[in-house]
Every structure is written in structure tokens, then in C-alpha cells.
Amino acid sequence: MQDVANRAGVTKQTVSNVVNGRAAVRPDTEARVRAAIADLGYEPNLVARSLATGSTMTVGLIVPTVASPFYSEIVEEVENVLDQHGYHLVLCTTRADGDRAKRQLAGLSSRLVDALLIAGDRDLTDPLALLPDARFPIALCAWETQIPDSLPVVTIDYEHAGFLAGEHLRSLGHRRIAAVVELPTHELRLAGLRRAFGHDKVSDDHVFVPTKPTPAGGFAAAQAALAADPELTAIFASHDLLALGVLEAVKESGRSVPGDVSVIGFDDTAPVALTHPALTAVAIPSREMARQATALLLRAIDEGTQPVNSAQLLRTSLVIRDSTGPAPR
Amino acid sequence: MQDVANRAGVTKQTVSNVVNGRAAVRPDTEARVRAAIADLGYEPNLVARSLATGSTMTVGLIVPTVASPFYSEIVEEVENVLDQHGYHLVLCTTRADGDRAKRQLAGLSSRLVDALLIAGDRDLTDPLALLPDARFPIALCAWETQIPDSLPVVTIDYEHAGFLAGEHLRSLGHRRIAAVVELPTHELRLAGLRRAFGHDKVSDDHVFVPTKPTPAGGFAAAQAALAADPELTAIFASHDLLALGVLEAVKESGRSVPGDVSVIGFDDTAPVALTHPALTAVAIPSREMARQATALLLRAIDEGTQPVNSAQLLRTSLVIRDSTGPAPR
């Protein structure tokens, strides 16, 4: 920068003004400076700028994984918003590894980021205690388990979403159902389902916990469910990837969907609209959550305050497609 | 830091030594410093450290998208390797937007990152000219179109991979096939397919370009293919997501897979092993590419040199599952 200043016959400060378009600079001076910048191939050092300004123009995002449509949609949406505002994204995936999550949290805490968004409570329920004293804004999104009231959060009412799914199945006449549910992560979804049916109708022996959060996991769990009760007429899956596997398992067993067995998913991410039959699912506004949470953080950065500490619950809705129908007689 | 030093009755330098475990510090001094750190809740400012050391412990990754299993696997693998070495990941997705890609490139160029990995050439073939003069290591991976010889790259022989798929189908007796191919992105894959069959066997009117790189896109393209030539016995899809849609479209048309029509995919990402029938696919070692490219960069950072400029081609293989079989008579 000093070199540029020398070459243009000005001071560093003027170069800075030109680069940042901040103060008014006389056109001919600006031209000289720009010429010098071009000649020398000068590019400002953002680290130095960050040290001087105290802002890194970077936001951290912690997600459980990126290899699931739900979270990859969130990542993309967050990055969209950040990009629009000139911010960069530091991505951390926790991968069901609490230690890793803690390590990442510590790493980001040291002023590498201007704000932090934590999406999904899978691996980070505990270390959250560390957070409230951070010196940058933090927000949570897609938070399912006990919502800490020390931090702002944008999420949905997962219990209600589960209830919606249950109500839909119940109103179609289903009485004998199974649930393929990741536990304890998705226990609220299950609780909602049970509220719709009455707890006894979805007793523990009709709840199947997949070994992996993948279609394969859902497939195996659904096979177990059908083996345990061949008479069941509907299966609830606690998220879309599981539902994909459930759908296959039901079809594989020779049953028709939804003629013999109805299948309902959860999240309504992009891939499920194309299954055959197209999957009915509770739609979670993941992109909207990501947008709002990110906006919350950017506003907080702007105003130099902690974000308003509120719990914002977005609405969920049921997207009825072709995988659910009336219970067979 | 000065506060900590005062409280412990030492200088900033000693605090620095303690924090970094660098020089030898007398145990009692260290204890006093650590106590002061704990009391004051001191955390080192990484930005200041970066300015002093010239290293940000951050690597940039540019990918077309994160909402596809192929790239999300790469992102996860890169982050794994970085995490192991104490590095952070700055993620940029280009989203089929050349301008956005250019902007991000420019943003990262200004010493925010210690190295840059560009995976996938979808949106960044052009601005690559800007790169060679960057002052940090850069590497490419999963590069399909003309490989620039100014930068190191870890990729596969896409033409050969396409050839493998073609050979497989040909050896099963298929003669009348269609290809669902993203163009121009995947033209090498198509070229390989054609080399196996002879160009005339996969003429342009048997090539269908999906409107979107999703299962839905593959579904529509396969429907068009089947409508155009109801007699075809095999369909090649230029990547897995398309193959998922192709599979559905074939089944939907009342044909059996692989009895009537064989389907072969490309990439062999996790989801395809669970389709029914399980998808045969050319396996691309995406995680291995990501690992090697990342390792290349970390080594270059370590040694303070540009990475060795080589084109490394990993091997591909065919994973034969249940979606391909002998051509019907």
C-alpha cells in the first residue's frame, strides 16, 4: 500500500480512501492512485483491514452434516444471503461428533467470525453453555430439543409438525401405524404424532429407530416394522431420507402405496417430490429459517448489538401428495 | 493480552509463549499466566495473529453446489482433512452463476485464505486466467473440461469413465441405447460412451439433455428418450441424480429394470446403492480426489511453495449392481 502511495505521490490514507470509496477524492488524484494500483498489481490485505476495523466480513455456520438435503438447503440459503451482503461463510460440520463440535466452536470463538449460526441441535446441545459470553452475535436455527432461552432462535414447532402428520393419517382412517424415528433427536416429532393418535396407538413397540439417518436405515427399519406388524396401514418417517427407504421397503414387500400402506415423510426437501408415488410430507420451511436467522445476525452485526433474544416459530404445513390415502378396510 | 501480562507480572511475549507452547517457560511462570488467562477469560485474537504470521489457517473451497451428493461428499471430505490439520473452511458455491464465481474468487484472493481448492469446472473455466498470479497455493479437483496446465489438478479420466459404462452395456449385448447427458458439462462422458459403441450408435437424436441436474430432470429426459425410441434397451445417465429419475421413468413406463431396459449411472454416490433395483454405476473416487487435492495444498502451505504442478488421474471402476443386465432379444 505504501508502494502504491509513493508511486502515486500521495499517502497511504489517500490510497485507502480510493480503495474504499470512502471520503471524497479528487478525480485526478484517484486516477493516479488507480493507475499505481494497476501497475503494481496491488490488492488490499483483508486480514490487516480486519484487524484495524474489527470486522472480518465472515460468518460461521455449524451444521451436523452437509450430506442431507435438509441441511444442504440451509447451507445454500445462508450462503446466498451472506453473499448478497458481501460476507463469507466459514462452514463447520459436526458429523455426530460432540468433541469435534466443541473444538470448532472454540476455534470460531476467537474472533475469526463476525457472527455465528448454529443449525440443528444434533451435536451441540451441551457446549452451548460456553456461548452466551461470546463477543459476537449468535443465533440458532432448526432447533428441536429444549430451546435455550439465552440465545435467539428461529425454528418451528416440531411437536406440532408431528401432530399434523398424525392428524392427516388419523383422518384418513388409519389406526394401526408404525413410526420410523431417529431418537432421541426426533422425539418431539414422535410426541406430536402420538398426541394425534393417543399414546397407546403408537406404543413403543411400534416405534423403530433406524441405525443410520439414511434411506438404507429407513429401509431396514420399515422392514422390521412390517415384519413386527404385517397389518399396519401407515408408516411415519421422522425425516425425508428415512421416508425414501420406507417407501422402497413397503413396495419391496409387495404392498402398494398408498393402497395398502400410506407413507408420510418429514421436512419436504426437494428430492421427495419425485419419488413414486410422490411423497406426502410435513413441510419444514428450512430455507426461510436459514434466511431469517442469517438476517437476524447481519442486523445484529450492523447495529453492533446482540440480536434480539426471541424464539421465532415459523409455520409448518402438510404437503399432501400421492403416498397417503384412506386406510384399507 | 497486555492485561493478562500485567496480571501475571510478565510481558506480552511470555504470555504468547505460554499460549503457543512455543519457547520453554518456567512452570511457575506458566501457572501464573494460565491463571491470569482464566481469570480474565482471555482468548487470543486470531486475526491479529494472522496479520503477524501471515497465515490465516483457513482454506477456501469453491464448488458448484452443495445440494448434490457428489459435491457434498467432497465438501465433507475436504473439511475432514482440514479439521485434522487445524484449518478452517471457507465455502463458496457458484450455483451455475459465472459472475458470482468470479466475485468469490476475487474475494478470496485477498489473503483471506492460505490456499484455494476449486472442485468442479462448471462455472469457473473462464476466470481461471486470473489465478496463476495468486500468492497462495491453488489446486483443482474433479476437473472435466480442458485441464489448464498452469495449475495442479487431481481428477479422473472422464472419457475413460464414460467408456467403461459403454463397454459394460455393449458387452451385455445392448445396441440400441439412449444417453441422458448434461451438456456441455459432461461431453467427455458422452464421448467415452460413444467410443465404446461407435459414434453412430449414440447419434445426437439419442442424446437427451435434461433441463435440470436433478432426478426430475432425468425423469423427463428419460421419458422423452423412451418416447423417441420405444425399442431402446439401455439408458446411460451422466450423473447419479439424473439416473435416479431415469430409473423411475423407466419403471413408470411399465418396463422392468433390467429385464427390458438397463440403466447405468455415473459417480456412484451413496444414495444410489439403495435404489430398486440397485443402480449400476461408474464409481468416481470423489472423496479420494478431495483428500489428495487438499493434502496437496496443505503440503504446499507447509513448504511455502506452489504445489507441484501435475495432473493426477485417479482410477475409476465399474460397480455392477442390479440395474443392468443382458439386452432382451
Place this chain on the structure above:
DNA sequence: GTGAAAGCGCTAACAC
């Protein structure tokens, strides 16, 4: 083993 001084490259605040 610890301290003192200098500097990383930039911006902020004010004087001219």
C-alpha cells in the same frame, strides 16, 4: 527463561 522494541498492513481521528 524473560523482557524490550519493532513491525505485520491497514483504518480512524483529526489537523491542515
Place this chain on the structure above:
DNA sequence: GTGTTAGCGCTTTCAC
């Protein structure tokens, strides 16, 4: 409009 001065929080070098 532009120059001057100070300082962001750390590491580096070298003297002690």
C-alpha cells in the same frame, strides 16, 4: 481534499 499520527493484537528478533 490530503497528510499526519496513532493504534488494532499479535509475533519476531534479539538482548539480557
